[in-house]
Amino acid sequence: MQLVLSSSWRMPLLLLGCALALCYKACGVTIRTDNANVKVIEFEEAVLSCKYTIEKDPNPRLEWKKLGQNDVSFVYYKGHLVGALKTRAEMIDSSIRIKNVSRGDSGKYRCEVTAPMDIQVLAEVLIHLTVLVAPAVPVCVVPSSAMTGTVVELKCREEEGSPASQYRWFKDGALLLETSTTHAKVRNSSYTINKKSGTLQFNTVAKADTGEYHCEAYNGIGRSQKCAAKRMQVDDLNVSGIVSAVVVVALVVALCGLGVFYAQRKGYFSRQSSQKARSAYKSAPPKESDFKHTKSFVI
Numbered sequence: 001m002q003l004v005l006s007s008s009w010r011m012p013l014l015l016l017g018c019a020l021a022l023c024y025k026a027c028g029v030t031i032r033t034d035n036a037n038v039k040v041i042e043f044e045e046a047v048l049s050c051k052y053t054i055e056k057d058p059n060p061r062l063e064w065k066k067l068g069q070n071d072v073s074f075v076y077y078k079g080h081l082v083g084a085l086k087t088r089a090e091m092i093d094s095s096i097r098i099k100n101v102s103r104g105d106s107g108k109y110r111c112e113v114t115a116p117m118d119i120q121v122l123a124e125v126l127i128h129l130t131v132l133v134a135p136a137v138p139v140c141v142v143p144s145s146a147m148t149g150t151v152v153e154l155k156c157r158e159e160e161g162s163p164a165s166q167y168r169w170f171k172d173g174a175l176l177l178e179t180s181t182t183h184a185k186v187r188n189s190s191y192t193i194n195k196k197s198g199t200l201q202f203n204t205v206a207k208a209d210t211g212e213y214h215c216e217a218y219n220g221i222g223r224s225q226k227c228a229a230k231r232m233q234v235d236d237l238n239v240s241g242i243v244s245a246v247v248v249v250a251l252v253v254a255l256c257g258l259g260v261f262y263a264q265r266k267g268y269f270s271r272q273s274s275q276k277a278r279s280a281y282k283s284a285p286p287k288e289s290d291f292k293h294t295k296s297f298v299i
Contacts (some may be wrong), residue, residue: 028120029113038099040129041221048096048127052112057115062094064157067108075109103162106131134222135161142213144229147237152205156198156215156227165217167198170229172211176200207270212236 003216013068034049054060064076074082076096081089084105089133094113098105111187112124138158142273146152156167169176191202191209202209218224 028118029115029123031123046098052113055118060115062111105271133162133220135165135217137225138217140227152202154200161219165219166195169200
């Protein structure tokens with residue numbers, strides 16, 4: 001026998017299902033945060049907000065965890081702060097107030113609330129903490145000398161800034177513009193600046209590029225930092241000097257070869273070898289058998 005519901009029952013059942021679904025979400029434990037993406041400058045204060053409501057469980061369990069790449073560590077467990085934040089943070093209801101944030105505090109934090117007696121027993125919220133760090137003094141690599149027409153690369157880098165630093169270059173105290181600008185002189189220049197990697201590259205360096213160079217790192221946090229200026233001297237390639245040096249070396253090698261050939265033709269090497277053989281023969285000590293033979297002959 002097939003049970004067929006009349007149209008008059010379908011609507012009440014549908015409303016009841018929706019009510020149960022809403023009750024599962026609203027009647028159980030619920031959780032929220034005032035700021036899911038917290039950004040704060042290093043050494044300042046940060047608040048990781050977590051607020052929850054429960055249906056009827058009088059003793060819900062609150063836990064805070066930090067999510068690493070390969071592990072999960074407790075931050076608040078069994079009513080106490082633990083780990084690195086134990087001495088630098090405090091609880092404000094169910095939220096965490098970090099008094100003095102460091103760059104190592106950056107990461108993902110999860111607030112979890114468990115209420116076994118509620119319809120929905122578990123709720124959680126994820127919070128991202130980003131600690132902003134000003135750049136350090138960058139390290140600059142500037143060659144002291146270069147030859148015209150060659151490719152020369154100047155480097156600038158620092159590793160502490162968060163977000164990652166960008167870079168600008170100066171020559172003799174004047175800012176070098178990026179080649180992407182519409183200015184005609186800059187667009188036709190022989191250099192290229194990569195503000196993300198910090199490189200300044202001359203595709204064909206010229207004598208006019210001689211000067212003192214320094215770079216500056218910035219990321220919008222705190223003051224920008226710059227390295228000490230270093231001088232790069234660009235000189236023309238001395239072709240005549242190189243040719244003269246090659247000619248002199250060739251002449252010396254040729255003269256040495258002629259001298260060896262002349263000595264060989266005159267027999268100097270063969271005379272020396274024969275004299276060495278004679279001296280070796282004279283200096284050789286008599287053999288014991290020869291001595292015994294002489295003695296028997298005298299007797």
